[in-house]
Amino acid sequence: MAVPPPAPSVKNDLRRSLRAVRRGAAGRIVPAAQAFIDRLRPGLTVASYHPVGGEADPQLLNAATQAAGCRLALPYVIDRATPMIFLAWDGGTLLPGPFGLQQLSPDAPGVTPDIILTPLVGFDRAGNRLGQGAGHYDRAFAEYPQAWRVGVAFSIQEVAQLPCDPWDVPLNAIATDTEWITPA
Numbered sequence: 001m002a003v004p005p006p007a008p009s010v011k012n013d014l015r016r017s018l019r020a021v022r023r024g025a026a027g028r029i030v031p032a033a034q035a036f037i038d039r040l041r042p043g044l045t046v047a048s049y050h051p052v053g054g055e056a057d058p059q060l061l062n063a064a065t066q067a068a069g070c071r072l073a074l075p076y077v078i079d080r081a082t083p084m085i086f087l088a089w090d091g092g093t094l095l096p097g098p099f100g101l102q103q104l105s106p107d108a109p110g111v112t113p114d115i116i117l118t119p120l121v122g123f124d125r126a127g128n129r130l131g132q133g134a135g136h137y138d139r140a141f142a143e144y145p146q147a148w149r150v151g152v153a154f155s156i157q158e159v160a161q162l163p164c165d166p167w168d169v170p171l172n173a174i175a176t177d178t179e180w181i182t183p184a
């Protein structure tokens with residue numbers, strides 16, 4: 001008999017406790033691992049994010065991206081239901097958006113990401129990921145299956161095994177403050 005998908009409350013309970021864990025890691029630095037730098041090529045588009053709510057800050061990954069001649073982009077969302085898009089970011093000003101986010105003006109040009117840096121609420125060593133629960137990154141991964149999916153988190157956000165739903169697309173790598181993790 002098929003195993004039923006976990007009840008949403010399992011992921012929601014994990015989200016609550018892992019957000020609290022994440023708040024305790026504030027200030028830890030996520031370095032740009034050599035394996036990340038090796039992947040960068042001039043002209044690639046790297047979707048990063050502007051951290052909020054205690055998320056791991058991708059600024060050293062952003063700096064490596066720019067040093068390698070890649071183009072940076074940021075996600076743009078309207079609400080939970082509408083798929084997010086990625087807009088080119090030249091380092092310019094951001095504006096207050098939904099969910100306490102800072103976002104680009106929607107006038108910025110839309111881009112197709114080659115690499116997607118994803119802020120994590122939690123992760124496991126198999127590359128399973130827990131995000132905000134609105135499915136914005138799940139849908140982006142389905143839309144851009146060729147993009148290299150890199151989670152960004154503090155090492156203490158790791159759990160032994162996350163529950164997995166049929167739509168979950170695993171990460172290709174996870175950048176943390178202590179380790180660069182590549183699932184087997």
Ligand SMILES: Nc1nc2c(c(=O)[nH]1)N(C=O)[C@@H](CNc1ccc(C(=O)N[C@@H](CCC(=O)O)C(=O)O)cc1)CN2
Binds near residue numbers: 049053076080119137
């Ligand atoms: N920095 C950042 N940018 C991002 C995301 C993210 O997780 N982090 N996203 C990821 O999909 C997209 C925005 N989607 C989101 C969807 C839901 C919530 C949300 O429900 N937030 C909670 C507060 C969470 C908290 O307390 O930390 C809320 O508003 O109740 C946030 C973002 C794109 N941009």
Ligand SMILES: Nc1ncnc2c1ncn2[C@@H]1O[C@H](COP(=O)(O)OP(=O)(O)OP(=O)(O)O)[C@@H](O)[C@H]1O
Binds near residue numbers: 129142
């Ligand atoms: N490809 C998709 N198309 C439409 N809806 C999707 C798709 N993938 C996931 N979803 C929906 O998005 C929601 C994602 O919930 P889930 O708890 O897995 O989010 P998450 O793991 O926190 O990831 P995310 O960071 O993407 O929010 C679910 O309600 C699911 O039905």
